[in-house]
Amino acid sequence: MQAAAALARKALRPILDFALPPRCPGCGAVIDAPHRFCLDCWSALAFLGAPCCFRCALPFDYETGAEVECGRCLAEPPAFDRLRAAVAYGEISRKVALKLKYGGRPGVAETMARFMARHLEASGEAVLAPVPLHRWRIWRRGYNQAALIAAALARLTGRQTRLDLIERVKATPPLRGMGPRERKDAVRGAFRVAARHKPALKGRAVILVDDVYTSGATANACAKALKRAGAARVDILAWARVVRGGDH
Ligand SMILES: [Zn+2]
Numbered sequence: 001m002q003a004a005a006a007l008a009r010k011a012l013r014p015i016l017d018f019a020l021p022p023r024c025p026g027c028g029a030v031i032d033a034p035h036r037f038c039l040d041c042w043s044a045l046a047f048l049g050a051p052c053c054f055r056c057a058l059p060f061d062y063e064t065g066a067e068v069e070c071g072r073c074l075a076e077p078p079a080f081d082r083l084r085a086a087v088a089y090g091e092i093s094r095k096v097a098l099k100l101k102y103g104g105r106p107g108v109a110e111t112m113a114r115f116m117a118r119h120l121e122a123s124g125e126a127v128l129a130p131v132p133l134h135r136w137r138i139w140r141r142g143y144n145q146a147a148l149i150a151a152a153l154a155r156l157t158g159r160q161t162r163l164d165l166i167e168r169v170k171a172t173p174p175l176r177g178m179g180p181r182e183r184k185d186a187v188r189g190a191f192r193v194a195a196r197h198k199p200a201l202k203g204r205a206v207i208l209v210d211d212v213y214t215s216g217a218t219a220n221a222c223a224k225a226l227k228r229a230g231a232a233r234v235d236i237l238a239w240a241r242v243v244r245g246g247d248h
């Protein structure tokens with residue numbers, strides 16, 4: 001429950017953010033209205049959308065028919081049903097994610113959520129849940145950035161949210177610098193659905209919220225845990241998606 005207390009404390013922060021002149025979440029320049037980017041940062045952001053892999057949102061160079069999947073998804077289908085992300089991972093989107101993760105600027109979560117919400121269907125029964133952090137990291141940092149984004153999405157869209165749906169039962173090392181196989185091994189058995197939520201999860205659809213989608217190791221491990229616990233469908237919604245074999 002430390003997570004909930006920390007979240008409640010941090011929930012007061014956006015009020016402070018609004019008392020100050022709104023700043024571009026990319027570069028910090030003063031701007032006209034909150035939750036917008038300055039023109040330079042806006043132009044540098046690569047917004048994701050069609051044409052892309054129906055499953056993992058990998059951008060395609062050319063228009064394809066609906067529901068076409070990329071070679072990687074066909075060869076090794078992910079455990080999740082669909083992934084959508086607001087922007088490609090790059091210089092500006094990375095700065096925004098770091099501002100939320102380490103910069104003590106939870107108000108940025110709402111900016112991200114506004115861009116992510118465009119990828120949500122107007123209505124739906126799917127419940128929002130964040131990729132969990134291990135409790136040691138929450139103690140150190142004071143909050144889980146994915147939970148802040150999920151809470152902002154819930155406020156914006158009125159969807160049901162379960163911030164503690166998934167538990168991280170194993171502290172995993174940072175996946176940065178690891179290959180796909182090592183990442184998969186590192187997160188194996190790291191997640192489980194909280195026992196108290198299992199009965200309500202049967203047959204439900206879940207939208208798993210994360211800040212950055214890199215290799216899919218974490219998203220896949222969470223999706224597997226959700227499906228094992230009875231979820232009918234698992235979609236991933238991220239702020240940024242690594243597109244060109246990049247790393248962070
Ligand atoms: Zn800017």
Ligand SMILES: [Zn+2]
Nearest residue numbers: 053056070073
């Ligand atoms: Zn794909």
